[in-house]
Amino acid sequence: xxxxxxxxxxxxxxxxxxxxxxxxxxxxxxxxxxxxxxxxxxxxxxxxxxxxxxxxxxxxxxxxxxxxxxxxxxxxxxxxxxxxxxxxxxxxxxxxxxxxxxxxxxxxxxxxxxxxxxxxxxxxxxxxxxxxxxxxxxxxxxxxxxxxxxxxxxxxxxxxxxxxxxxxxxxxxxxxxxxxxxxxxxxxxxxxxxxxxxxxxxxxxxxxxxxxxxxxxxxxxxxxxxxxxxxxxxxxxxxxxxxxxxxxxxxxxxxxxxxxxxxxxxxxxxxxxxxxxxxxxxxxxxxxxxxxxxxxxxxxxxxxxxxxxxxxxxxxxxxxxxxxxxxxxxxxxxxxxxxxxxxxxxx
Amino acid sequence: xxxxxxxxxxxxxxxxxxxxxxxxxxxxxxxxxxxxxxxxxxxxxxxxxxxxxxxxxxxxxxxxxxxxxxxxxxxxxxxxxxxxxxxxxxxxxxxxxxxxxxxxxxxxxxxxxxxxxxxxxxxxxxxxxxxxxxxxxxxxxxxxxxxxxxxxxxxxxxxxxxxxxxxxxxxxxxxxxxxxxxxxxxxxxxxxxxxxxxxxxxxxxxxxxxxxxxxxxxxxxxxxxxxxxxxxxxxxxxxxxxxxxxxxxxxxxxxxxxxxxxxxxxxxxxxxxxxxxxxxxxxxxxxxxxxxxxxxxxxxxxxxxxxxxxxxxxxxxxxxxxxxxxxxxxxxxxxxxxxxxxxxxxxxxxxxxxxxxxxxxxxxxxxxxxxxxxxxxxxxxxxxxxxxxxxxxxxxxxxxxxxxxxxxxxxxxxxxxxxxxxxxxxxxxxxxxxxxxxxxxxxxxxxxxxxxxxxxxxxxxxxxxxxxxxxxxxxxxxxxxxxxxxxxxxxxxxxxxxxxxxxxxxxxxxxxxxxxx
Numbered sequence: 001x002x003x004x005x006x007x008x009x010x011x012x013x014x015x016x017x018x019x020x021x022x023x024x025x026x027x028x029x030x031x032x033x034x035x036x037x038x039x040x041x042x043x044x045x046x047x048x049x050x051x052x053x054x055x056x057x058x059x060x061x062x063x064x065x066x067x068x069x070x071x072x073x074x075x076x077x078x079x080x081x082x083x084x085x086x087x088x089x090x091x092x093x094x095x096x097x098x099x100x101x102x103x104x105x106x107x108x109x110x111x112x113x114x115x116x117x118x119x120x121x122x123x124x125x126x127x128x129x130x131x132x133x134x135x136x137x138x139x140x141x142x143x144x145x146x147x148x149x150x151x152x153x154x155x156x157x158x159x160x161x162x163x164x165x166x167x168x169x170x171x172x173x174x175x176x177x178x179x180x181x182x183x184x185x186x187x188x189x190x191x192x193x194x195x196x197x198x199x200x201x202x203x204x205x206x207x208x209x210x211x212x213x214x215x216x217x218x219x220x221x222x223x224x225x226x227x228x229x230x231x232x233x234x235x236x237x238x239x240x241x242x243x244x245x246x247x248x249x250x251x252x253x254x255x256x257x258x259x260x261x262x263x264x265x266x267x268x269x270x271x272x273x274x275x276x277x278x279x280x281x282x283x284x285x286x287x288x289x290x291x292x293x294x295x296x297x298x299x300x301x302x303x304x305x306x307x308x309x310x311x312x313x314x315x316x317x318x319x320x321x322x323x324x325x326x327x328x329x330x331x332x333x334x335x336x337x338x339x340x341x342x343x344x345x346x347x
Numbered sequence: 348x349x350x351x352x353x354x355x356x357x358x359x360x361x362x363x364x365x366x367x368x369x370x371x372x373x374x375x376x377x378x379x380x381x382x383x384x385x386x387x388x389x390x391x392x393x394x395x396x397x398x399x400x401x402x403x404x405x406x407x408x409x410x411x412x413x414x415x416x417x418x419x420x421x422x423x424x425x426x427x428x429x430x431x432x433x434x435x436x437x438x439x440x441x442x443x444x445x446x447x448x449x450x451x452x453x454x455x456x457x458x459x460x461x462x463x464x465x466x467x468x469x470x471x472x473x474x475x476x477x478x479x480x481x482x483x484x485x486x487x488x489x490x491x492x493x494x495x496x497x498x499x500x501x502x503x504x505x506x507x508x509x510x511x512x513x514x515x516x517x518x519x520x521x522x523x524x525x526x527x528x529x530x531x532x533x534x535x536x537x538x539x540x541x542x543x544x545x546x547x548x549x550x551x552x553x554x555x556x557x558x559x560x561x562x563x564x565x566x567x568x569x570x571x572x573x574x575x576x577x578x579x580x581x582x583x584x585x586x587x588x589x590x591x592x593x594x595x596x597x598x599x600x601x602x603x604x605x606x607x608x609x610x611x612x613x614x615x616x617x618x619x620x621x622x623x624x625x626x627x628x629x630x631x632x633x634x635x636x637x638x639x640x641x642x643x644x645x646x647x648x649x650x651x652x653x654x655x656x657x658x659x660x661x662x663x664x665x666x667x668x669x670x671x672x673x674x675x676x677x678x679x680x681x682x683x684x685x686x687x688x689x690x691x692x693x694x695x696x697x698x699x700x701x702x703x704x705x706x707x708x709x710x711x712x713x714x715x716x717x718x719x720x721x722x723x724x725x726x727x728x729x730x731x732x733x734x735x736x737x738x739x740x741x742x743x744x745x746x747x748x749x750x751x752x753x754x755x756x757x758x759x760x761x762x763x764x765x766x767x768x769x770x771x772x773x774x775x776x777x778x779x780x781x782x783x784x785x786x787x788x789x790x791x792x793x794x795x796x797x798x799x800x801x802x803x804x805x806x807x808x809x810x811x812x813x814x815x816x817x818x819x820x821x822x823x824x825x826x827x828x829x830x831x832x833x834x835x836x837x838x839x840x841x842x843x844x845x846x847x848x849x850x851x852x853x854x855x856x857x858x859x860x861x862x863x864x
Contacts, residue, residue: 182476244411244446276502312476
């Protein structure tokens, strides 16, 4: 699936098409929007659903936002690919790009949204910058060749009977719980559970019991899928004072991670609250500490690992957050994303 | 007596806190107490077991800001130390206005104002929304933008880097030459992030100082109402005269905003304050003292009507009004308030107990007996319910058990009072057989008390058994701790041995009274 805005990137889409054909990949592309907006959204997400790989090309336009929607069709396509956890190759127009027309640069609200989207895209594993359609073509060819080399070693998806990682769903009420004294909102037309200030989270991880391969979980990241800055009067909330009591005992903090808008700070793990020791991650990977962790789930084991922690939303605004687990099965990297948790903070 | 905090602290080689621009210093006697307690905090570091180290650290005794305020007030009632502290010393609870607490429990203020308020020995409730902890303020260093705290467990404080979810990185530094004594400090910004509220000792002057420094608060209904309620939280409404000013302001603000429900609420609270203030001023024996409050009360009742005002009063307020009126000798007025309390809260013990006292004072012994009997029945039911709850707590939850046991102790104290009144009413009604049984019950309830024996002595005397009466009086004297009461018993004993006998005046028989055989 090749996803991009169309009007400003016609030449570039053609370059991507050529690159795909060059390496023997047949791309799905939507060159003409269907008659209705509803149909446009439906067709585009269906195309992502039918694809094994997502190629996103982004320049300086946010793209068409259907009436009543809050996101462009292009962002919806990316979102769908993320939800499906299919591999994603991202190509961003470089600041050195020559021949950019003023009409191809969006301004106003669209520009702001594009900025937020780009900052999120930059957290993807494969992000490349192109300076011309020819450069884009070369970049796509190179990325596709690498991808195909990996894919040949990778079982397609997770077919029945093969080893895979089971991650508990965040939709369970026990897995996401509010901070002490913080209400959980259910705004009309909004997410069913909107946590305030932050959220306590817990996962159980286990081998799916199928296949013969062990699983190595080597990375866990928190991703700010979306952040909309600012106060929302309709979400105004108060803390329940009777829940904030002087109990005097530090509960075991398994991990704590603070998020400032789109910026996710390094996670901290409390090792021993008695001795006052903790470890701080050195990168976005929660396990990347001075004592790096890799959780191994043997094929014949019944090990269940529970990971608990707290996410604190430290900048005023509305957050969509999810965790991404990176693991390998038979030497092949995979990733799994949690459901999105919605948090609003006005503190 | 007036040693300032700094002298106490310097005696411990603790650096003297710098003066700050925020909240003015309090009366030296209060500052002195703060210094004493801070010295204790510093010296006790590391000596107390950390609750989290016990085998089963949870559940611990949960204490909200208000719970802690009442708990400290119970342990240190300023009323008992009137000479050592200003008459008007009181504990105040302030909370961030982001935190929802009933206005009669804490004064909601902007978080920034908690920084202004923080003073030595204030109890600070800090929370990262996961762990919550009370700690003591040592001093605020405005210049450095840091607040210094003293805590019994400085090495364990969750405000240290990495141990909290709020990103706070407290400094832990040595505070005296003894390396065990440590202080904790956090920045102003960190303080604002984690502070939920604080408890402080001061006089009503604090509220005036606060309003002088934060003039916008003068026009905030919540602040003025909460100020009034905080002052009405003093024992027996002794600070009602200060509370009335704020409650009147709250009423004015609600009326100006056209908020009828809030106005009605403020009016009901103001009514209680004004009535209480009038009765307290009567104690002062200054005829002019109650006048301003009487005028304000007339104005208020003309607008809202006493029935409506009483209908909006809380149980504790109606009882407090009855008590205040009774203490100033306005028994008819006390009765009116307590009638309202009984009518609105017929299943509560306290209004019956208080009305029994008033009825006794008014000579309505039948009425007093009925009320005391009803109060005793409700008391017994209350004790049974609390005992059942006490026994139902999880075996590890000793704090909840102890709390309920303390409540049962409170009910048993009331029971003594009610048994005493029932016996006295029966004696006054000359139902001496029943009175003897009631006195026996009183003695069984409190064997170490002199009251039951004194009652028995009265009964025997009325029955003409002076030898038995003298024997009971001697028992009573042996149990009596109060020298004045002992002297009274001695006088009674002397009168029994020197006919004609003089019966104890409180239980003197009336003409035509019925004496049961």
